[in-house]
Amino acid sequence: MPIDPNTLLAISSVVALIVGIIVGKLIFSKGSKRKIQEAEEQSAKILADAGVQAENLRKEKLLEAKEKFVQLKAEHDRELLEKNKKAAEQENRVKQKEQSINQRLENLEKQSKENDVIKDQLNRQVEVVNQKRSELEKHQEEHIRRLEKIAQLSAEEAKIQLLDSLRQEVQTKALSLQQEIIEDARQRANKEARKIIIQTIQRTGAEQTIENTVTVFNLESDEIKGQIIGREGRNIRAIEAATGVDLVVDDTPEAIVLSSFDPLRREIARLSLQRLVADGRIHPARIEEVVDKTRRQLEEQVIEIGERTIIELGIHGLHKELVRVVGKMRFRSSYGQNLLMHSREVANLCGIMAAELGLNPKLAKRAGLLHDIGKVPDEETELSHALLGGRLAEKYGENPAVVNAIAAHHDETEMQYVISPIVQACDAISGARPGARREIMQQYIQRIRDLENLALSYGGVEKAYAIQAGRELRVIVEADKMSDGESERLSFEMAQKIQNEMTYPGQIKVTVIREKRSVNVAR
Numbered sequence: 001m002p003i004d005p006n007t008l009l010a011i012s013s014v015v016a017l018i019v020g021i022i023v024g025k026l027i028f029s030k031g032s033k034r035k036i037q038e039a040e041e042q043s044a045k046i047l048a049d050a051g052v053q054a055e056n057l058r059k060e061k062l063l064e065a066k067e068k069f070v071q072l073k074a075e076h077d078r079e080l081l082e083k084n085k086k087a088a089e090q091e092n093r094v095k096q097k098e099q100s101i102n103q104r105l106e107n108l109e110k111q112s113k114e115n116d117v118i119k120d121q122l123n124r125q126v127e128v129v130n131q132k133r134s135e136l137e138k139h140q141e142e143h144i145r146r147l148e149k150i151a152q153l154s155a156e157e158a159k160i161q162l163l164d165s166l167r168q169e170v171q172t173k174a175l176s177l178q179q180e181i182i183e184d185a186r187q188r189a190n191k192e193a194r195k196i197i198i199q200t201i202q203r204t205g206a207e208q209t210i211e212n213t214v215t216v217f218n219l220e221s222d223e224i225k226g227q228i229i230g231r232e233g234r235n236i237r238a239i240e241a242a243t244g245v246d247l248v249v250d251d252t253p254e255a256i257v258l259s260s261f262d263p264l265r266r267e268i269a270r271l272s273l274q275r276l277v278a279d280g281r282i283h284p285a286r287i288e289e290v291v292d293k294t295r296r297q298l299e300e301q302v303i304e305i306g307e308r309t310i311i312e313l314g315i316h317g318l319h320k321e322l323v324r325v326v327g328k329m330r331f332r333s334s335y336g337q338n339l340l341m342h343s344r345e346v347a348n349l350c351g352i353m354a355a356e357l358g359l360n361p362k363l364a365k366r367a368g369l370l371h372d373i374g375k376v377p378d379e380e381t382e383l384s385h386a387l388l389g390g391r392l393a394e395k396y397g398e399n400p401a402v403v404n405a406i407a408a409h410h411d412e413t414e415m416q417y418v419i420s421p422i423v424q425a426c427d428a429i430s431g432a433r434p435g436a437r438r439e440i441m442q443q444y445i446q447r448i449r450d451l452e453n454l455a456l457s458y459g460g461v462e463k464a465y466a467i468q469a470g471r472e473l474r475v476i477v478e479a480d481k482m483s484d485g486e487s488e489r490l491s492f493e494m495a496q497k498i499q500n501e502m503t504y505p506g507q508i509k510v511t512v513i514r515e516k517r518s519v520n521v522a523r
Contacts, residue, residue, distance in 0.1 A: 238288065243260075243291055245259065313344065342372070350422055360419075366399075401417040405420040491511070
């Protein structure tokens, strides 16, 4: 808040007077009159200077106050002008809206009057129409009575007779025409189908895909046979227990025969033997280590086989699990026919046939390759391979047409897409070639699988392998869950169940193995 100049002047005068009095007292105390006179003069001078400074300060403050007042007045005038301008604009908008509303009201009143006029006209026209309709109905009733009197039939009876005669005539002509169309279509369809199938088969180079149940492992010398057999046969028993493959060591020079219905087991046993022989260290602990390592590496090889297959067939975007299943088909057979080679052949046939019919060959080829994925499940199931394959394809995001083609290729579900019968026909073509399949082989493999599944159904069983061409069932149980006496009883129960429930040639020996291992690590 600014200080009043008069107040400031009074304060300065008082201060100067006090200073003069103090100075006078000091001079007087020394007893010098001259100094008193000098002090009075100095005091008067101080008072004069103080008055001048106070007057200057008062004038400066007055100027500042006037400038501040002028500035505030200008700001107030500017704000007032803006408010007046906004109020005028708002008032103009309100007037314009009021004029628009008045105009609309006038238009609505005019339209309402016009609608009333139109409504009156329509009401008069409706009355005229109703009157004419009633007159027409009377004339029609009179006409019908005259016709009934002449024909001696009611209108309903005449209508029924006319419809019956027309229906019989139309049905006869329709049946005749339908029969002609069906017969012509059947003849053309059979002719075109034979033509397409023959062209497809001719354009596909089929290979013999029969798989054997044995693999011959060649040796550099017969001395290695002794190392493989081991002391009292412990090494060969360890290999058979770890792989589930029967090793036949006979008089064949420089060769050992690996026998198993499962090509995957034979491949694991062959690669493991190859590594053991190359390493030279052959004993049970090393055998188990090499077999486990080979099994893991074979899983990687399975994925590589699947990837190479889809690349060669030009199939893209397949889920990695389906790629792995495709690779596993390399080590499976169906009726003695290698499953992967069969599926590749079906895929090529489907692609060619779909192209001949003007359909999508890539989609058909995809369905052909995946049609038998249900034959290589990770877990046993009661579903048929077609339905299981359809569920797997649906689970991993395949096209609904592919899913339906897989599930319906054995007529276990309804075919909903055009490529479904194509896949079914190509599957039959691939399997029906002379020499493509052997029924007896499939029956033998199924018997071996049933034998292993029977053993695995018991509690406490860790592994089960059917060896010696199904003449021996070797069962490995968990030592912590089963005693020696329980192992003997289990062997007897399995033998009785096999004897009662299965059909097989000769006899089957059931061997139950129980081992207790204590493992510690020195660090």
